[in-house]
Amino acid sequence: xxxxxxxxxxxxxxxxxxxxxCFRCGYCKFTHEYSDxxxxxxxxxRFETYSTGGRLWLIYGIISGEIQWSENLANVIYACPxxxxxxxxxxxxxxxxxxxxxxxxxxxxxxxxxxxxxxQKALLERTENTEYYNPYGEKxxxxxxxxxxxxxxxxxxxVYYIGCTSNYRQQNLRDATLRFLKKAKIDFTxxxxxxxxxxxxxxxxxxxxxxxxxYNVAQIKNVGATKIITSCxxxxxxxxKDWLKFGADYDFEVFHTVELVKQLLDExxxxxxxxxxxTVTYHDPCHLGRHMGMYEIPREVYKxxxxxxxxxxxxxxxxxWCCGAGGGVKIGYPEWSVEISQERLEEAKExxxxxxxxxxxxxxxxxxxxxxxxxMEVEVIDLIEILDKLDIEINK
Amino acid sequence: xxxxxxxxxxxEIVGKDFASNKAEDLYIYSQDPGASEPxxxxxxxxxxxxxxxxxxxxxxxAEKIPLVPMGGGLTLSxxxxxxxxxxxxxxxxxxxIIEINKFSKYALIETGVTTGQLLSHLxxxxxxxxPPVPDAPPSATVAGNVLIHGSGYLSQKYGDHGAxxxxxxxxxxxxxxxxxxxxxxxxxxxxxGPIPDLxxxxxxxxxxxxxxxxxxxxxxxxxxFREVVFGLLNDPKDIPNILLKIxxxxxxxxxxxxxxxxxxxxxxxxxxxxxVTGESEEEIDSHIKTFKxxxxxxxxxxxxxxxxxxxxxxxxxxxxxxxxxYRKGGGFExxxxxxxxxxxxxxxxxxxxxxxxYGIVPxxxxxxxxxxxxxxxxxSYSFNRADPKDMENARNALHETNKLALExxxxxxxxxxxxxxxxxxxxxPNYKKLFNSIRNSLDPNRIMxxxxxxxxx
Numbered sequence: 001x002x003x004x005x006x007x008x009x010x011x012x013x014x015x016x017x018x019x020x021x022c023f024r025c026g027y028c029k030f031t032h033e034y035s036d037x038x039x040x041x042x043x044x045x046r047f048e049t050y051s052t053g054g055r056l057w058l059i060y061g062i063i064s065g066e067i068q069w070s071e072n073l074a075n076v077i078y079a080c081p082x083x084x085x086x087x088x089x090x091x092x093x094x095x096x097x098x099x100x101x102x103x104x105x106x107x108x109x110x111x112x113x114x115x116x117x118x119x120q121k122a123l124l125e126r127t128e129n130t131e132y133y134n135p136y137g138e139k140x141x142x143x144x145x146x147x148x149x150x151x152x153x154x155x156x157x158x159v160y161y162i163g164c165t166s167n168y169r170q171q172n173l174r175d176a177t178l179r180f181l182k183k184a185k186i187d188f189t190x191x192x193x194x195x196x197x198x199x200x201x202x203x204x205x206x207x208x209x210x211x212x213x214x215y216n217v218a219q220i221k222n223v224g225a226t227k228i229i230t231s232c233x234x235x236x237x238x239x240x241k242d243w244l245k246f247g248a249d250y251d252f253e254v255f256h257t258v259e260l261v262k263q264l265l266d267e268x269x270x271x272x273x274x275x276x277x278x279t280v281t282y283h284d285p286c287h288l289g290r291h292m293g294m295y296e297i298p299r300e301v302y303k304x305x306x307x308x309x310x311x312x313x314x315x316x317x318x319x320x321w322c323c324g325a326g327g328g329v330k331i332g333y334p335e336w337s338v339e340i341s342q343e344r345l346e347e348a349k350e351x352x353x354x355x356x357x358x359x360x361x362x363x364x365x366x367x368x369x370x371x372x373x374x375x376m377e378v379e380v381i382d383l384i385e386i387l388d389k390l391d392i393e394i395n396k
Numbered sequence: 397x398x399x400x401x402x403x404x405x406x407x408e409i410v411g412k413d414f415a416s417n418k419a420e421d422l423y424i425y426s427q428d429p430g431a432s433e434p435x436x437x438x439x440x441x442x443x444x445x446x447x448x449x450x451x452x453x454x455x456x457x458a459e460k461i462p463l464v465p466m467g468g469g470l471t472l473s474x475x476x477x478x479x480x481x482x483x484x485x486x487x488x489x490x491x492x493i494i495e496i497n498k499f500s501k502y503a504l505i506e507t508g509v510t511t512g513q514l515l516s517h518l519x520x521x522x523x524x525x526x527p528p529v530p531d532a533p534p535s536a537t538v539a540g541n542v543l544i545h546g547s548g549y550l551s552q553k554y555g556d557h558g559a560x561x562x563x564x565x566x567x568x569x570x571x572x573x574x575x576x577x578x579x580x581x582x583x584x585x586x587x588x589g590p591i592p593d594l595x596x597x598x599x600x601x602x603x604x605x606x607x608x609x610x611x612x613x614x615x616x617x618x619x620x621f622r623e624v625v626f627g628l629l630n631d632p633k634d635i636p637n638i639l640l641k642i643x644x645x646x647x648x649x650x651x652x653x654x655x656x657x658x659x660x661x662x663x664x665x666x667x668x669x670x671x672v673t674g675e676s677e678e679e680i681d682s683h684i685k686t687f688k689x690x691x692x693x694x695x696x697x698x699x700x701x702x703x704x705x706x707x708x709x710x711x712x713x714x715x716x717x718x719x720x721x722y723r724k725g726g727g728f729e730x731x732x733x734x735x736x737x738x739x740x741x742x743x744x745x746x747x748x749x750x751x752x753x754y755g756i757v758p759x760x761x762x763x764x765x766x767x768x769x770x771x772x773x774x775x776s777y778s779f780n781r782a783d784p785k786d787m788e789n790a791r792n793a794l795h796e797t798n799k800l801a802l803e804x805x806x807x808x809x810x811x812x813x814x815x816x817x818x819x820x821x822x823x824x825p826n827y828k829k830l831f832n833s834i835r836n837s838l839d840p841n842r843i844m845x846x847x848x849x850x851x852x853x
Binding site: 017018020021022023024025026027029030033034035045046047048049054057058060061064066067070072073076091092095 | 413414416418419420421423424425427429440442468469470486488489510512513515516517519520533534535715717718720721724725726727728780781782
C-alpha cells in the first residue's frame with residue numbers, strides 16, 4: 001500500500017499475519033442454529049463480497065497488492081454495521097475476536113488512502129468542528145444549563161456521560177436518565193463532554209481520537225469523579241473498550257445505567273410501585289450485547305417491572321438482529337439502515353409485543369425511524385424512559 | 397463479444413443490484429478457499445428465479461460466453477472458478493424451501509438453499525425428520541453437495557448424497573426447462589424412476605450439462621438419541637476387518653476413521669468413530685456394548701470420549717473446516733477419493749508418506765458410504781494462504797495423491813482440473829466418447845463450465 005501501513009502498525013498487532021486466516025467458510029453469515037442469515041450486509045447485498053469473509057479476503061488482497069483501493073472497494077468495506085454477528089459465529093478461535101478490529105483498521109486505511117465515502121466524512125468534519133464536537137453538527141452543549149436545571153454540583157463521585165445521540169437527538173431519554181439519577185440520590189454531575197468518538201472510530205477516521213479522549217478524561221478527572229455512567233450502549237463500549245485500546249489513562253469505573261438500576265433493585269434500594277401493563281420485547285444493542293457480553297442484566301430489570309410481560313424475539317442475545325444504525329451505516333446508507341430496523345420491528349411484532357424497548361439511544365432512533373417510515377405501529381421506548389413513567393421509591 | 401452489452405443485458409435480466417463486473421466482486425469470485433490459483437471472471441450474477449436463469453443461458457448462448465453455476469463455492473477444488481472466463485451464476489438468491497413432504501419424506505427446494513437452512517428448518521418444523529448433511533460448513537448448498545456425489549451424515553446407512561436425489565429441475569444449455577424423475581410426470585417429487593434415469597448426467601458433471609434450479613432430496617427419520625462410540629486401532633491393516641465387523645451389526649448410522657500426527661497424543665492411532673442411534677438411552681447403551689465387543693474382537697480398543705471431543709463429533713454439520721486453521725494459514729484442501737475397502741490400508745500408509753514428503757502433518761480420514769460398498773478417503777493438506785510457495789506445495793501434494801488414488805483403483809472425488817485430466821487419461825475411451833457426445837449434443841456452443849471434464853478430441 002506504500003508507506004507505513006496503519007494495518008501493520010497502528011494497532012500494535014501485525015494484521016498481515018492474521019487476515020489471511022479467514023477460510024471464508026461462511027459461518028459468519030448465520031445465526032447460531034443457521035435459521036437465518038444474520039449478517040445484515042450479506043443479507044442485503046448477497047454477493048460473497050459482502051460477507052465478513054469476503055471483506056477479509058479483500059483486505060488481504062489490498063495488503064498483498066493483488067487489488068487496489070477504489071471507491072467501490074471502500075464501499076464494500078463500509079457497508080457493514082459492525083454488529084459483531086461474525087465475531088459470534090466465526091469458528092476460528094483467537095481469530096474471531098479481531099474481525100471487527102480488522103474491518104475498522106481497513107477503514108482507517110481507506111481514509112489514509114483518500115477513499116472514505118463522502119457521507120461518512122461528515123462525521124469527522126462535524127466532530128472536529130469547534131462549534132460542535134459532535135457528529136450531528138449541533139452546537140456544542142457544555143451542559144451548563146442542564147446542570148443548573150437539575151441542580152448538579154461541580155464536583156461529584158459520578159459523571160453522567162450523556163453521549164451525543166441522547167443529548168442532541170433523544171433528549172427525552174437523556175432527561176429520563178437525569179431524573180432517574182436524581183431520584184436515586186446518586187452523587188453525580190455533568191461535564192462539557194465532547195464526542196466519545198464511537199462514530200469516527202467505527203468509520204476509521206481516527207486521527208483526532210486521542211485528543212478527544214484526553215479532553216474527556218481530563219474533564220472527568222477535573223470533577224473528581226471515580227465512576228462514569230451512560231445510557232448509551234455505543235458510548236459504553238467506546239469508553240470501556242476503545243478508549244483503553246487507544247491508550248487512555250484512566251482508572252474510573254464505567255457503568256451503563258441498566259447496571260445501576262439492576263444493582264439498586266438487587267439491594268432493595270429501588271422499589272417500582274406502579275405497573276407497566278404491556279407486552280415488551282427487548283432488543284439487544286450490538287454494542288452492549290455482542291460487543292460487551294451484557295445480555296441478562298437488562299432482561300432481569302425488565303422482569304422486575306410490575307405488570308410487564310417480557311417476550312423474546314426469535315433472534316435474541318448473541319443471535320440478535322442488528323438495528324442497522326451502527327458502523328456508520330445510518331449516515332452512509334440511510335435507506336438500508338432503516339430497512340434493517342424494519343426487519344427487527346417485524347420480528348418484534350411476531351412476538352405479540354406492542355412495545356420494543358432497548359437501552360441505547362442509537363437503536364431507539366433507528367427503530368423509531370423505521371417505525372415511522374413503515375407505519376409499523378409498535379411503540380419504541382428506552383428502558384430508562386419506561387422507568388421514568390413509573391412510580392419508583394428509593395430507600396437509601 | 398461486447399462485454400458492455402452483456403453487462404447491460406445481465407442488469408436487465410436480474411436487476412442492477414444483482415449483476416456485477418466490479419473489480420472487488422470479480423476478485424472474490426475468481427478464487428475459492430482451496431489451493432487452486434485464481435482465474436479471471438467477467439461477470440457475477442444472482443438470479444432470483446428459473447425464468448431469469450433461462451434468460452441468462454440464452455444470452456450466454458447468443459454471446460458464446462461461458463457460464464459457471466455456483467452454490468456455496470466450497471468444493472475447495474476450484475470447480476466454480478471459471479477456466480475460460482465468463483459469467484459466474486451465484487444461485488444463492490434462489491433459496492426457497494418449497495415443500496416438505498412428510499409422507500414420502502422429501503424436501504423440494506430451490507438450488508440456493510443452504511444445508512444449514514434446510515437443517516434448521518427441519519429441526520424447527522419437522523423435528524422427526526433429518527436431511528443428509530455434508531461435512532462442509534452450513535453455507536454449502538444442498539444442491540452443491542448432492543450434485544458432486546457428496547457424502548456426510550447418513551451416508552453409511554443410505555449411500556452417497558447424490559443417490560438421495562429424487563428429482564431435478566434443470567435449465568438445459570439451450571435454455572429449455574426440463575424436469576427429471578417422478579416430477580416429469582407427477583405432481584409428487586417422490587422418486588427417481590421407474591423411467592430412464594437421466595439424473596446421473598447432472599451429478600459430478602460440474603455444471604457442464606445444465607443449471608439445476610430445483611431439486612427433491614430424500615429426508616430420513618431421526619432417532620431420539622444419538623451417540624458416538626470411539627475405538628482405537630494401531631495398525632491400518634486391521635481397517636478392512638473392523639469395518640466389515642462394524643457393518644455386519646447393522647447398527648451403525650455412520651462410520652468415520654481418522655488418523656493424524658498432531659496433536660502428539662493422536663499420533664500412532666487410527667480413530668474409529670461409530671455413530672449409533674436409538675429410541676432410548678438403554679438402546680444406546682446396548683449399542684455401545686455391542687461395539688465395545690466388536691472393537692475387542694478386531695484388534696481395537698474402546699476409547700472413553702471426553703465431552704469436548706464427543707460434542708465436536710455430534711455437532712451437525714461437523715466443523716471439518718477447522719483443518720484450515722491447523723497452521724494458522726487459512727487454507728486446506730483434500731483429495732477425497734472413493735476407494736475399494738481392500739485398498740484402504742495401503743491408502744493410509746502411502747498417503748502419510750506423501751504428506752511427510754511435502755512437509756505437511758499427515759491428516760487422513762475415511763467415511764463409509766453404503767456399508768463397505770464404497771469408502772471415501774480424505775488426504776488433507778493444510779497450507780498458508782499468504783505463502784504462494786506453500787500453496788504450490790499443497791497443489792503438488794494433491795496431484796501426487798490423485799495419482800495414488802488412481803493407482804490403487806480408486807477415483808478422485810470432485811477433482812480439480814489436473815485431477816480431472818488424470819481421471820480422463822485412465823477412463824475407458826468409449827465412456828469418454830459417450831460423455832462428450834452427450835455434452836456436445838446438449839451444449840453445442842460449449843458454454844457450460846468449459847475447461848472441466850475436457851475430453852481431448
